[in-house]
Amino acid sequence: MSGTTYNARQMxxxxxxxxxxxxLSNMELIDFVRDYLAGWGIESLLVPNEDNSKAxxxxxxxxxxxxxxxxxxxTDVVPVDGQNWSTDPFxxxxxxxxxxGRGTCDMKGxxxxxxxxxxxxxxxxGKTPIHFAFSYDEETGCTGVRSLISHMKQHLPLPRAVxxxxxxxxxxxxxxxxxxxxxxxxxxxxxxxxxxxxGVNAVMIAGEILSEINRIAADFRTRLDTSxxxxxxxxxxxxxxxxxxxxxxIIPLNxxxxxxxxxxxxxxxxxxxxRIRKFADTLLPAMHAVxxxxxxxxxxxxxxxxxxxxxxxxxxxxxxxxxxxxxTYAVSYQTEAGLYQEIEIPTVICGPGSIxxxxxxxxxxxLAQIAACETFMDRLVEHIAAN
Ligand SMILES: [Zn+2]
Numbered sequence: 001m002s003g004t005t006y007n008a009r010q011m012x013x014x015x016x017x018x019x020x021x022x023x024l025s026n027m028e029l030i031d032f033v034r035d036y037l038a039g040w041g042i043e044s045l046l047v048p049n050e051d052n053s054k055a056x057x058x059x060x061x062x063x064x065x066x067x068x069x070x071x072x073x074x075t076d077v078v079p080v081d082g083q084n085w086s087t088d089p090f091x092x093x094x095x096x097x098x099x100x101g102r103g104t105c106d107m108k109g110x111x112x113x114x115x116x117x118x119x120x121x122x123x124x125x126g127k128t129p130i131h132f133a134f135s136y137d138e139e140t141g142c143t144g145v146r147s148l149i150s151h152m153k154q155h156l157p158l159p160r161a162v163x164x165x166x167x168x169x170x171x172x173x174x175x176x177x178x179x180x181x182x183x184x185x186x187x188x189x190x191x192x193x194x195x196x197x198x199g200v201n202a203v204m205i206a207g208e209i210l211s212e213i214n215r216i217a218a219d220f221r222t223r224l225d226t227s228x229x230x231x232x233x234x235x236x237x238x239x240x241x242x243x244x245x246x247x248x249x250i251i252p253l254n255x256x257x258x259x260x261x262x263x264x265x266x267x268x269x270x271x272x273x274x275r276i277r278k279f280a281d282t283l284l285p286a287m288h289a290v291x292x293x294x295x296x297x298x299x300x301x302x303x304x305x306x307x308x309x310x311x312x313x314x315x316x317x318x319x320x321x322x323x324x325x326x327x328t329y330a331v332s333y334q335t336e337a338g339l340y341q342e343i344e345i346p347t348v349i350c351g352p353g354s355i356x357x358x359x360x361x362x363x364x365x366x367l368a369q370i371a372a373c374e375t376f377m378d379r380l381v382e383h384i385a386a387n
Pocket of ligand 1: 074106107138166167
């Protein structure tokens with residue numbers, strides 16, 4: 001069986017050319033990958049979203065009945081809206097030893113290099129299968145991959161390792177913080193602002209809640225991570241969005257705060273939810289005295305589990321060897337890695353490019369990082385061939 005060949009650079013060019021901003025469909029990219037793999041005799045499993053506008057792709061090179069190693073990446077990219085790009089974000093531009101384009105770093109570079117090695121992986125014909133797991137909607141809270149992971153858990157022999165190719169400068173990351181999204185909605189009572197005592201001002205109540213969020217953030221800053229591996233070495237809390245009110249002379253009926261906790265491993269959302277709800281309870285009597293229909297509701301709307309270090313696990317040892325690194329690191333951003341670990345597949349993160357170049361205008365990955373990742377993949381092919 002022989003299909004089309006692409007070197008790493010050609011495959012990067014191809015993948016960047018699909019505008020897979022999270023709000024758009026990723027199906028053109030998925031169809032391209034599926035056809036490319038089919039050319040090499042590899043079948044793809046698609047796990048689509050509800051309206052079939054997006055899909056995860058899972059494919060196996062080798063004997064699917066055996067465990068195997070997953071190369072995992074997300075196909076979506078963050079928007080370029082409002083960003084000042086020097087070049088077309090969806091056409092790779094090479095300059096000063098760097099490849100510029102949306103997703104070059106986060107994280108189509110890794111996916112492209114993995115795909116460019118398909119002919120070698122097929123030829124290696126090893127006992128250990130290599131799986132590709134390419135997801136959608138990672139950038140909107142790691143929501144897309146969840147259906148793929150539950151499919152894997154229910155229907156497939158579980159792989160023995162996952163390598164998530166998020167940008168780590170090709171170092172090996174074995175821990176990250178958990179991410180939790182909260183929405184607090186305050187319902188007040190509208191009225192003419194001259195009659196403040198007859199209404200309940202949702203914006204002003206939200207201000208009280210924000211103050212409590214600040215106090216929680218301050219408390220967490222004093223609870224230092226004993227491993228000292230994280231930057232910053234504590235859990236962080238912040239409000240990123242607030243919406244409320246109608247006009248200056250109307251007592252606001254609604255106010256919504258969207259806020260987050262980026263938690264050290266071991267800290268879940270429960271403590272903070274309980275604290276904010278208890279605080280809200282102290283505000284309610286005064287609100288209810290004016291109108292019993294007023295209220296404050298806080299929910300956790302998205303949870304991305306942390307990646308917990310599994311020091312000395314076989315995948316960690318293997319990936320350290322493939323990346324020719326001696327040490328592991330911890331990061332403060334979230335990835336799909338914690339979700340794979342939740343179904344008990346040992347998982348580490350290792351990919352080309354720096355997270356400091358992700359999500360920005362003129363996002364790039366250096367040619368040196370691409371070369372390092374190609375070497376990593378070539379060692380993986382050798383490992384597969386020998387095992
Ligand atoms: Zn990413």
